[in-house]
Amino acid sequence: MIRFEQVGKRYPNGHVGLHELSFRVRRGEFLFVTGHSGAGKSTLLRLLLAMERPTTGKLLLAGQDLGQISTAQIPFLRRQIGVVFQNHQLLFDRTVFNNVALPLQILGLSKTEVVKRVDSALERVALSDKAELYPGDLSTGQQQRVGIARAIVHRPALLLADEPTGNLDPRLAAEIMGVFEDINRLGTSVLIASHDLALIARMRHRMLTLQRGRLIGDGEAGV
Amino acid sequence: MSATRSSKVSERVAAKASDPAPQKKKHDDDDGPSFGALFSAWIEAHRSSLLDSLRRLGKQPIGSFFTCLVMAIALSLPMGLSLLLSNVERLGGSWQRAAQVSLYLQLDASPSEGEGLVRQIKEMGGVADAEYISRDEALNEFQKQSGLGEALKELPENPLPGVVLVTPLEVDKAALEALRTRLAELPKVQQAQLDLVWVERLAAILKLGDRFVFGLTVLLVAALLLVIGNTIRLHIENRRTEIEVIKLVGGTDSYVRRPFLYMGALYGLGAGVLSWGVLAFGLDWLNDAVVKLAGLYGSDFALAGVPVSDGVSLLLGAVLLGYIGAWIAVARHLRELAPR
Numbered sequence: 001m002i003r004f005e006q007v008g009k010r011y012p013n014g015h016v017g018l019h020e021l022s023f024r025v026r027r028g029e030f031l032f033v034t035g036h037s038g039a040g041k042s043t044l045l046r047l048l049l050a051m052e053r054p055t056t057g058k059l060l061l062a063g064q065d066l067g068q069i070s071t072a073q074i075p076f077l078r079r080q081i082g083v084v085f086q087n088h089q090l091l092f093d094r095t096v097f098n099n100v101a102l103p104l105q106i107l108g109l110s111k112t113e114v115v116k117r118v119d120s121a122l123e124r125v126a127l128s129d130k131a132e133l134y135p136g137d138l139s140t141g142q143q144q145r146v147g148i149a150r151a152i153v154h155r156p157a158l159l160l161a162d163e164p165t166g167n168l169d170p171r172l173a174a175e176i177m178g179v180f181e182d183i184n185r186l187g188t189s190v191l192i193a194s195h196d197l198a199l200i201a202r203m204r205h206r207m208l209t210l211q212r213g214r215l216i217g218d219g220e221a222g223v
Numbered sequence: 224m225s226a227t228r229s230s231k232v233s234e235r236v237a238a239k240a241s242d243p244a245p246q247k248k249k250h251d252d253d254d255g256p257s258f259g260a261l262f263s264a265w266i267e268a269h270r271s272s273l274l275d276s277l278r279r280l281g282k283q284p285i286g287s288f289f290t291c292l293v294m295a296i297a298l299s300l301p302m303g304l305s306l307l308l309s310n311v312e313r314l315g316g317s318w319q320r321a322a323q324v325s326l327y328l329q330l331d332a333s334p335s336e337g338e339g340l341v342r343q344i345k346e347m348g349g350v351a352d353a354e355y356i357s358r359d360e361a362l363n364e365f366q367k368q369s370g371l372g373e374a375l376k377e378l379p380e381n382p383l384p385g386v387v388l389v390t391p392l393e394v395d396k397a398a399l400e401a402l403r404t405r406l407a408e409l410p411k412v413q414q415a416q417l418d419l420v421w422v423e424r425l426a427a428i429l430k431l432g433d434r435f436v437f438g439l440t441v442l443l444v445a446a447l448l449l450v451i452g453n454t455i456r457l458h459i460e461n462r463r464t465e466i467e468v469i470k471l472v473g474g475t476d477s478y479v480r481r482p483f484l485y486m487g488a489l490y491g492l493g494a495g496v497l498s499w500g501v502l503a504f505g506l507d508w509l510n511d512a513v514v515k516l517a518g519l520y521g522s523d524f525a526l527a528g529v530p531v532s533d534g535v536s537l538l539l540g541a542v543l544l545g546y547i548g549a550w551i552a553v554a555r556h557l558r559e560l561a562p563r
Binding site: 078102 | 260268271467476478
């Protein structure tokens with residue numbers, strides 16, 4: 001699904017975000033990327049979303065070389081990916097339904113199909129009864145679940161999450177992680193960047209550890 | 224409570240995972256949507272963009288109105304001047320009439336010779352029309368216009384010659400002079416007269432007017448594009464987060480661009496309607512004074528309003544300018560809108 005081959009990222013100001021990173025992620029795998037602030041977790045996600053390009057090495061996602069991908073192809077690449085942000089990135093002037101429907105509207109699906117899929121995604125995150133509310137009417141945990149529903153509604157092959165539990169209390173964080181595991185069980189690869197080691201340890205999935213842009217650990221969490 | 228909810232979610236997802244129906248659905252999806260479904264989704268996407276743009280303009284009615292008004296004024300100035308020039312042209316008569324060649328016939332030329340001359344002239348190259356005015360008709364007209372009716376009756380015989388009025392095909396100094404020379408050589412023609420100075424002056428004034436209107440149009444179209452571009456730029460800034468999210472979830476540049484293009488076109492449409500209204504009202508308002516002035520010179524001249532064809536062109540042009548202005552603004556800012 002994902003292949004990093006000696007991937008490096010150096011910014012124009014000289015800062016090195018990633019040093020010759022190499023690892024693979026299988027289809028349907030669940031893994032965490034952890035490390036302190038500035039370790040390179042966000043850079044790794046930004047490379048996978050083609051928000052940035054690697055300066056060295058080769059990064060393949062579903063067979064596509066993200067170092068060579070054309071600007072016009074990027075939107076179509078992103079349609080295979082679902083993204084969950086720490087700050088949710090919801091549109092507060094749209095209802096929950098319309099927030100979740102956004103990726104489907106972009107795909108140009110029919111109204112009937114959009115309704116069916118949004119209902120299904122909201123049901124999956126237990127927010128069916130909040131469809132007509134606005135994000136501002138919801139709690140932080142519920143907003144995060146709206147973000148998750150939006151990330152999975154178009155049935156992506158890969159789900160990326162950047163510190164998805166960063167603003168949540170431990171109980172809500174565990175709940176959100178449960179939702180990610182449910183989604184992973186349906187065959188979606190899940191890659192979560194988080195520095196919440198306690199939470200990661202409880203989940204017993206593969207964990208990549210980054211430090212100053214280098215991969216210093218690759219194994220099962222909690223072992 | 225949350226833990227309970229989480230377990231409920233897990234149960235539901237597990238149930239879905241074991242349900243064979245989604246597998247079947249996935250297979251159906253792989254076949255791809257039909258052309259009809261794609262077309263109706265495309266129409267729906269455009270309808271939704273248009274309605275969204277209308278809703279956003281409606282949310283700021285005063286701001287939207289003033290933007291349209293500024294654009295309308297920019298459109299009205301050249302259009303209004305152009306309409307006034309058309310009216311001036313009409314007032315001075317058509318170009319052909321202004322450049323008519325008057326052929327004064329010899330006094331012994333009979334009406335049948337005059338009619339024959341007209342037929343001969345009509346067959347000549349460079350002639351649009353020719354009209355014969357007999358000596359009697361000329362006298363009658365002169366009596367009516369001069370107020371010397373009684374005095375003229377005292378004359379032993381009609382002193383006025385028959386006249387052939389020749390309307391040329393083109394208004395060009397050299398061509399007109401050549402035509403006048405050829406006409407002067409015809410039999411029974413005493414004198415061929417062409418008031419070229421007046422024609423040249425009118426042509427120069429109207430040409431200057433046309434050039435002025437063209438220059439003004441270019442300047443105001445540029446101003447209009449800047450106005451619409453700046454307005455759309457502000458809309459883009461206000462929706463930066465939304466655009467970033469759209470791009471992150473796979474929205475193409477054309478998807479991002481679409482609502483702004485509709486917005487530009489809607490601004491243009493609003494400006495076009497307002498401009499048409501301003502021009503119709505302005506010409507009507509001027510007309511009273513013009514009719515009064517023309518009446519003092521014994522003329523029944525009145526300003527023509529905005530012709531429907533000109534109004535429709537104004538609307539279409541305004542919509543097009545709004546669309547182009549929005550396109551330029553979005554194209555300029557789209558690169559800056561990469562998700563951060």
